[in-house]
Amino acid sequence: MPDQLLFAMEVTLNGLMAGVLYALVALGFVLIFKASGIFNYAQGVMALFAALTLVGIMDGQVPFAHLINAIFGTEIHHFGWHVPALLAIVLTMVVMVALAWAVQRFIFRHLVNQEPILLFMATIGLAFVMEGVGDIMWGADIKKLDVGLPQGINDWIDITTFEAFGYGFFIDNLDISATVVAIILVAALIAFSQYTKQGRALRAVADDHQAALSVGISLNFIWILVWSIAGFVALVAGIMWGAKSGVQFSLSLIALKALPVLMLGGFTSIPGAIIGGLIIGVGEKLFEFLIGPMVGGATENWFAYVLALLFLVFRPQGLFGEKIIERV
């Protein structure tokens, strides 16, 4: 096989892996949007916040150490213990549930029945608050996150493809585990929403708020639940991205990457989020590979958006979304 084609195949595979991560973030958006009609801009910051909290708990950092030191002139940094990864994940999840409750209680309960664009702007505010709180709590420096996932090149794929094509594919173990985790997560979510009582209530709320309310489903509880699930998805996404490129501010920018994924897949469809993520992941990598050199590179920054823009003009509901969008 010619080299170019093999390169393209490798790029495609890597794009698929990146797409899985986009899909993970997009999934969090879709869950909240379906259940409450809120377009949660803060999803990416939630991933950052979750990853920061996880690292902080694992390393035994003192929360708000920076602030306390500044006020009282003390010199505290760490408790001096290390929490095992699994326990830290559970503790982080507790924090995310508390966050879900607080968001519901203090923000969105007061904004029920407002226009969607107003809710969207409120989540932008929320994103700023969480970013500031996360940085003050755990410090703004770049942190390493290691929860024991395998890293580095996958030798087996490298050797097998080398024997078959005479060219070894470079695929990161981390990407493979991210894919596996994402598949498990989606399967679990589908099982949850199909076979459990709470999951069915969730779907009922997503279909029709008032009807769900009239058969005795507590909207408040469901909204906290769905924000908690979104927090969990954010945590998973945060772990994956954090393990890949360190826990830092740019993590929150993946939320912006998830927006075109949603445009493509449709705002209301979980499979749409996943397929949209894969298309964007592969598309931007291939575009960068094929067209990028001609226009000076770094097309990854905008390719997804322009693709989404084209979709908006010709098929506003996305590939799988319901036709709820108001046409003008």
Added chain:
Amino acid sequence: MFYRESGDFSTTYSQDSQTFPIRFDRYRYYVVLAVAFLVVPFFINDYWANAVFVPFLIYAIAAIGLNILTGYCGQVSLGTGGFMAVGAYSCYKLMTGFPEVSIVIHVLLSGGITAAVVTLFGLPSLRIKGFYLAVATLAAQFFLVWLFNKVSWFYNYSASGQISAPERSVFGIIVTGPNTDAWAKYMICLVFVTFCAIVARNLTRGSVGRKWMAIRDMDIAAEIIGVNPMKAKLTAFMVSGFFVGIAGALFFSVYLGAAEVGESFGIDKSFLVLFMVIIGGLGSIFGSFAGAAFMVLLPVLLKNVLVGGLGWPTDLAAHLQFIISGSLIIIFLIMEPHGLAQLWRLAKEKLRLWPFPH
């Protein structure tokens, strides 16, 4: 709510259709103008100009621009930073390409160029709205920043990728470049702000502005009573782009002097201007000023109190600023979606009835 007051009579049509038909507002406006033009320039120094007045005036223009689009016409835009970059780079190209032409004309022309670009990116608004449109404008933001970064023609092939403003003068007074006096910077911005605010105020209370508001309140009803939605939306994008372009051009040439697109016109600029509009008041020219003043003063205040007063580290103050501006957005959206302008209006109405509220 009628913008009239009892006991304040108009006897001619021209009196009735003045920019400020209420006598008290009119006098207040004259006083503010007099102070801004005749008092402030004599007392301004470099610190006040660079930290407070010049950014406030420039952001006020940008906020007016975004307010026309978001507050009056109801089209949310997250691309303000990118659009300001269009203004800045076209101003740079014009300044270096035609050095003999006055900078005032360059700034106005870059406003026009930005208007054209923004109208182009406003085309999707004819088919989509709400946050779908917001995402479409995000596309503009990222695409424009990438464009100005990658195409070296825009920054005249300079090695650093930066653009820096050459020295230009108006009536023999240097207004751009490193040798500019504080009061000259202030005055040129003030002249543009006054011009923009008067244009915006009169556009928004005239037939164009009413069409925008009709589209914002209910587009289908507006179309039925004879407002052409395509025309109304695209004019809103165009006018908004003109103001944002002027703001971008001034921001680069007068305020920064040298700029790098990703740093000066990134997505955070878009959010900053959006926050000004929300906090100041959607659909109010006064609100744009109030919001711009608030968002410019907040970091200065925090820095002076926390870093200067209490001796805290700078990064802590920066993070606190994130928290405060984010929570303010949420609080305003919950308590008072019409922002500081509405609070001001309420205070006026309360005071008018005081001390007998019934």
